[in-house]
Amino acid sequence: MSIVIDIPSADLNMSINTPAVWQIPPSNSIGDRFVALQQSLSERLAQISCSHQLVRFASSMAAEDMVLVDAIATLALPIEIFTLNTGRLHRETLNMLATSERRYGISIKQVEPTQSDIDAFVSHYGLNGFYDSELAKKACCRARKIIPLDLALTGAQAWLTGQRREQAVTRVELSFIEADESRQMTKYNPLFDWSESDVWTYLQSREVPIHPLHFQGYPSIGCEPCTRAVRIGEDIRAGRWWWLQQENKECGLHVK
Secondary structure, three states, X not given: OOOOOOOOHHHHHHHHHOOOEOOOOOOOOOOHHHHHHHHHHHHHHHHHHHHOOOEEEEOOOOHHHHHHHHHHHHOOOOEEEEEEOOOOEOHHHXXXXXXHHHXXXXXXXXXXXXXXXXXXXXXXXXXXXXXXXXXXXHHHHHHHHHHHHXXXXXXXXXXXXXXXXXXXXXXXXXXXXXXXXXXXXXXXXXXXXXXXXXXXXXXXXXXXXXXXXXXHOOOOOXXXXXXXXXXXXXXXXXXXXXXXXXXXXXOOOOOO
């Protein structure tokens, strides 16, 4: 007897036409390398804390930044954590803030752009004018991210990022310590030499909260209108400002 399975045409078309998207990479085995990575990260963060009176960490709540949130909270280091709430974040990102605060018993400050800066951008370019040109995109990032970051870092001697060398062609020469000359402070990249697998091994082995969009094909997460899922084979930053089709997938926060 033959069995006939009736597949609705709409579902069949969806399965055929929907390209496979990026997936969370498999974890490494928990061995000497992982133990060394954890130890190195603890030492780096302790070095940063001891070298400066006031250190701040700008977290996007994506994978790399959650490694740092977990390490800072676990080690009870006096590093202030904040996020740039641009006003255009995914609902899932805002939920991650609450999840992280509950999990670690910490407070994560939300830094928002000023209404006057947003009104000036919208008046000149339109609400979604960033789709029109690189210039407009930079103007939006400046209003929603760069100016708020500058204000959030006022008074600090150093700040942290979750950047890694593997993430983009603009980051291949990234180092642990950088001089942020524009802000006249020291900038640290504690995960600069970590691989993507290292990040996910840490998150999964320590059961760190993971941003829901990572499970939907988003390796990199920014503002909702400017971020999409990435297809298998695409660069992991391809989902950021995809309409511009340029190699420089940066918003301006980390441009030297």
